[in-house]
Amino acid sequence: MTTPQCRRAAAAASVWYLRAMALLNVLAVLSVPLRDRVQEHNEGEYFTPYLLTAGLVSAMLALCLAVAMRRRKRAAWIFNTVLTALTLAGMLLFLLVPDDDLGFRHHWINWASAALTALFLLALLVGRKEFTSKGDRSNPRTALATLVGGGALGTALGMALVQATGAGTGADFSDRLGYVVARFVTLDPSEKADRLLQVPGWVDATLNVTAAVVFLSVLYVAFRSPRGRVRLTEDDENRLRTLLDRHGERDSLGYFALRRDKAAVFSPSGKAAVTYRVVGGVCLASGDPVGDPEAWPGAIGAWLAEARRHAWVPAVMGASEEAGVIYARHGLNALELGDEAIVEVADFTLEGRAMRGVRQAHNRVRRAGYTVRVRRHEDIPEPEMARLVADADRWRDGATERGFSMALGRLGAPADGRCVMVECHDAHGELRALLSFVPWGGKGLSLDLMRRDRDGDNGLVEFMVIELLRRADDVGLARVSLNFAMFRSVFERGDRLGAGPVLRLWRATLGFFSRWWQIESLYRANAKYRPIWEPRFILYEKSSELLRIALAGGRAEGFVTTPRLPALFRRRTRVDS
Known part of the structure; x- marks a missing residue:
């Protein structure tokens, strides 16, 4: 019976062994003497260690297996165990054969190589229970289809290129x-193939790259994580609404947990929940857990267990400082993402020099004859709501509906009757802009949707926000959460006297990217209301995964789009939590 510490040590040792094999393969690819020595051993009377063949494909295989094993994927453990056992069996067969003419048993390095492979197999067996992460059920079937299809296409391409460009005598089809197969597996074919065929260097490079692409595709579909559920169940949504009724005033982003492209994990007591969406293998939660803060640790623990069970990378976008502290106790690291702009109705005023720009914009739009109407969604007749939804879709910037952590992703649903619609009409009664807010507890609103007609006058949004604040008593409003300002502190401190060169460089970099992603403009649009700035954080487990998390967050928010995969690579199965 092995102890948990022993199992963890064995699992870690197997990962480091694969990392070492990946490094040796890369060195063999880059170093001609080492590559020649490994190739000589493989073709002569010696064994090289498991997965070491001085080839780019072997380097990629060892590296991908190391990554999959580090994430404790069961499929990677099965693949390694079977392949290692077969390799070791082949080694022992040659080492123990009584025919001395083969010579393998007379070289100590072969015994050392077999012993190293046996130790690796032992580490795999001892650490077996550590590899519990589930993969998608369709992965083996899809990987086999990818290998057969990609291998056939790559081989056909290679044969055509070698036939068209190869020179030499005595080379037949075999x-x-x-030659093609050898080029797929290693950087150098056998000595016999070199004598029979002389192929241009660009053909060899093409064969190597083709093999790498096919092999990476096979590894991707073989070890990819399951997608997870893509929407809330009706029962989950009802439970979340109950929690929001009791504790919804704690987090301005709480209502966005009801997005129907998220799944929910509840604490054992059922008093709190974490909602998430799986994007590119990243289990992306948003905002704070919903429900009683005393039950947050249970919900976070259940969410992390779900992520590890499927080898998802856990991450949180837009958590408050209070939730960030609890996430940190569960092993996550925090990085400030930006600040949320919150306006307290009781403290808001248009008086003073600091509010001059907003005051002038409001007065200019009011003199132009614009009017504002504020209503709950449930008070808007269905045909009128349909027209508002159609106008909002027509004014949307681009075909993609953006938002994830701070957007509901739908407008006009009957279940969202407590949401508030702010409509702006011109002097002729034509709708020119609209804002939609979701409930934030009993006396707060959080901005969900902001759309305007491009032909309308400037300042419509400022006019609508101010009119909403002035009519706060009509909807029982005490505070409003506006847009999120990413990297707000950088823009604020970077403009101050005495800002250092690093801060100014970071400020200039963000200003450059703001030409496409409106980073600075959102900060300026929020700052004009003199709000209270509440910091929001991104939570992550490992710094090496930050780029992957950023890409997943960009995809979830709609800022990054990825090309649609061919049907072969798409998954149809779902994982129920």
Whole structure:
């Protein structure tokens, strides 16, 4: 019976062994003497260690297996165990054969190589229970189809190129096929193939790259994580609404947990929940857990267990400082993402020099004859709501509906009757802009949707926000959460006297990217209301995963789009939590 510490040590040792094999393969690819020595051993009377063949494909295989094993994927453990056992069996067969003419048993390095492979197999067996992360059920079937289809296409391409460009005498079909296969697996074919065929260097490079692409595709579909559920169940949504009724005033982003492209994990007591969406293998939660803060640790623990069970990378976008502290106790690291702009109705005023720009914009729009109407969604007749939804879709910037952590992703649903619609009409009664807010507890609103007609006058949004604040008593409003300002502190401190060169450089970099992603403009649009700035954080487990998390967050928010995969690579299965 092995102890948990022993199992963890064995699992870690197997990962480091694969990392070492990946490094040796890369060195063999880059170093001609080492590559020649490994190739000589593989073709002569010696064994090289498990997965070491001085080839780019072997380097990628060892590296991908190391990554999959580090994430404790069960499929990677099965693949390694089977392949290692077969390799070791082949080694022992040659080492124990009584025919001395083969020579393998007379070289100590072969015994050392077999012992190293046996130790790796032992580490795999001892650490077996550590590899519990589930993969998608369709992965083996899809990987096999990818290997057969991609291998056939790559081989056909290689045969055509070798036939068209190869020079030499005495090379038949089997020789050309052997050359192509050798180029797929290693950087150098056998000595016999070199004598029979002389192929241009660009053909060899094409064969190597083709093999790498096919092999990466196979590894991707073989070890990819499951997608997870893509929407809330009706029962989950009802439970979340109950929690929001009791504790919704704690987090301005709480209502966005009801997005129907999220799944929910509840604490054992059922008093709190974490909602998430899986994007590119990243289990992306948003905002604070919903419900009683005393039950947050249970919900966070259940969410992390769900992520580890499927080898998802856990991450949180837009958590408050209070939730960030609890997430940190569960092993996550925090990085300030930006600030949320919150306006307290009781403290808001248009008086003073600091509010001059907003005051002038409001007065200019009011003199132009614009009017504002504020209503709950439930008070808007269905045909009128349909027209508002159609106008909002027509004014949307681009075909993609953006938002994830601070957007509901739908407008006009009957279940969202407590949401508030702010409509702006011109002097002729034509709708020119609209804002939609979701409930934030009993006396707060959080901005969900902001759309305007491009032909309308400037300042419509400021006019609508101020009119909403002035009519706060009509909807029982005490505070409003406006847009999120990413990297707000950088823009604020970077403009101050005495800002250092690093801060100014970071400020200039963000200003450059603001030409496409409106980073600075959102900060300026929020700052004009003199709000209270509440910091929001991104939570992550490992710094090496930040780029992957950023890409997943960009995809979830609609700022990053990825090309649609061919049907072969798409998954149809879902994982129920």
